[in-house]
Amino acid sequence: MNGSGSPSPRVDATEQALREWLSPGTHRPGDRLPPEQDLALQLGVSRGTLRAALERLEHNGLIVRRRGSGTFVGELPVSGSFDAGLERLEPYSELAARQGIEIGALDVQVALQSITDDAVAGALGVPVGAYARVVTRTMTADGEPAAWMCDTIPDRPGVPDDATLLRRVLEGGMVLDALVGGGARVTYARSEVEAMVVGDEPRAQAALRCDAGVAALVLTETMCLSDGTPVQHSVNVFAPGRLRLHVMRLLLDGGPPA
Numbered sequence: 499m500n501g502s503g504s505p506s507p508r509v510d511a512t513e514q515a516l517r518e519w520l521s522p523g524t525h526r527p528g529d530r531l532p533p534e535q536d537l538a539l540q541l542g543v544s545r546g547t548l549r550a551a552l553e554r555l556e557h558n559g560l561i562v563r564r565r566g567s568g569t570f571v572g573e574l575p576v577s578g579s580f581d582a583g584l585e586r587l588e589p590y591s592e593l594a595a596r597q598g599i600e601i602g603a604l605d606v607q608v609a610l611q612s613i614t615d616d617a618v619a620g621a622l623g624v625p626v627g628a629y630a631r632v633v634t635r636t637m638t639a640d641g642e643p644a645a646w647m648c649d650t651i652p653d654r655p656g657v658p659d660d661a662t663l664l665r666r667v668l669e670g671g672m673v674l675d676a677l678v679g680g681g682a683r684v685t686y687a688r689s690e691v692e693a694m695v696v697g698d699e700p701r702a703q704a705a706l707r708c709d710a711g712v713a714a715l716v717l718t719e720t721m722c723l724s725d726g727t728p729v730q731h732s733v734n735v736f737a738p739g740r741l742r743l744h745v746m747r748l749l750l751d752g753g754p755p756a
Contacts, residue, residue, distance in 0.1 A: 506547070506550070508543060508547050509547055509550045509551050509554075510596050512541055512543050512547050512548060512550075512551035513551040513554050513555065513596070514596065514597065514598050515541055516541075516551055516552070516555060517555070517560070517597060517598060518598060520555075520560060520561075520571060525571045526571065527570075527571050527572060528570055528571060529570065529571040530568050530569070530570050530571075531561065531568065531569040531570065531571065533568070534548055534549065534552075534569075552569065555572075556572075557583070557744055557746060558581040558742065558744055559572045559742070559744065560572050560581070579639070579644075579739055579740045579741065579742060580593055580594070580597065580599065580639070580644075580740065580741050580742065581593075581597065581742045581744070582741065582742070582743055582744075583743075583744055583745065583746065584689065584691075584743055584744070584745040585745060585746055587684070587685075587686060587687045587721075589671070589672040589674045589675050590637065590672055591670060591671045591672050591675055594639070594670075599639050599640055600639070600640055600641070600670075601637060601638060601639055601644075601670050602637070602638040602641070602670055603635045603636065603637060603638065603667050603668055603670070604635065604636040604638060604643070604705075605634075605635055605636050605705065606633070606634075606635040606664060606667050606668060607632075607633070607634045607635065608631060608632075608633050608660045608663050608664045608667075609631070609632055609660075610629055610630070610631055610632075610660075611629065611630065611631075611632045612627050612628065612629050612630075613626060613627065613628050613629075613630055613650065614626065614627070618650055618731050621688075621720045621728060621731050622650065622652050622720070622728045622731050623652075623727075623728055624652050628652065628653075629653060630650050630651055630652045630653060631650070631651045631653070631657065631660065631663065632648065632649070632650050632651075633647075633648070633649040633651070633663055633667060633673055634646075634647065634648045634649075634701070635647055635667060636705040636706070639740065643705060643706050643707060643737060644736065644737055644740040644741075645706075645734050645735060645736045645737065645740060645741070646699070646701060646702035646705040646706055646734075646735045647732065647733070647734050647735075648701075648732070648733045649673040649730055649731070649732045649733075650730070650731040650732075651663075651673065651677070651729065651730050651731075652728070652729070654727070654729060656677070656680050656681050656682045656729075657677070657680070657682075657729070658676045658677065658679075658680045662676055662680070663676050666679070673730060673732070674721060674730065674732075677721070677729060677730060682723065682729055683723055683724055684721045684722065684723060684729060684730075685722065685723060685724040686721075686722055686724075687719045687720060687721045687722065688719065688720045688722070689717065689718070689719045690717075690718045690719075691715065691716070691717055691718075691743060692715075692716050692718075693713050693714070693715060693716070694713070694714055694716050694735070695710070695711060695712070695713060695714075696708045696709075696710065696711075696712045696713070696714040696735065697709075697710030697711060697712075699735060702714065702735040706735070706737045708737060708738070712738060713738065714735050714736060714737065714738065715735075715736045715738075715740075715741050715743075716733065716734065716735050716736075717732075717733075717734045717736070717741070717743075718731075718732070718733050718734075719731070719732045719734075720732075
């Protein structure tokens with residue numbers, strides 16, 4: 499979901515073509531890319547479109563630009579891993595489509611449960627013991643377990659029923675997709691990122707098929723409407739190497755290069 503308008507389809511397609519061209523096995527970190535003019539000609543796009551796609555890859559660390567020297571391959575991600583910016587709230591389904599990753603879901607469960615976790619209840623603004631729909635599953639990326647997810651959705655107007663939530667997730671969508679599709683005007687999320695030992699969450703350990711001592715990245719988010727009403731609390735435990743997060747930080751009134 500993009501609150502500032504949909505990105506250019508041509509830039510999206512060019513970014514995906516570059517990602518495939520840079521995929522592990524064909525290039526190595528430090529390899530030099532052809533000049534922009536040659537690369538644009540190879541891809542059949544304008545230099546402006548190419549530069550916009552290259553800027554995205556540079557922000558993700560996939561390429562490195564050195565003034566006067568050229569553009570070089572940066573750190574290549576694990577196959578089926580996500581590159582996500584923290585500046586924009588975007589379902590993983592959209593992120594996967596743009597990055598050419600096929601996502602799926604295993605062991606999907608949708609149930610009405612009472613909230614017993616103080617932190618979850620507090621984030622959603624409901625008392626402990628209140629009932630909510632809880633959706634748990636293993637998200638796969640290119641056929642491999644990528645993340646264990648647990649979403650808690652309080653009983654509020656516009657919340658999809660169990661059958662809708664189950665169908666949307668099994669189709670490769672996210673709970674956020676179902677909420678927005680049902681008319682919920684989700685506009686922002688409060689997000690926290692931390693590391694954990696996967697053995698601290700046995701359900702995640704089993705889902706991700708990891709040893710208990712392996713470190714995992716946890717992204718915890720509370721999705722909110724424009725008036726601040728929380729409508730979804732999400733805990734996503736990612737397998738090692740499956741999520742690369744980045745954020746654009748501006749200095750005073752500066753901005754990214756045009």
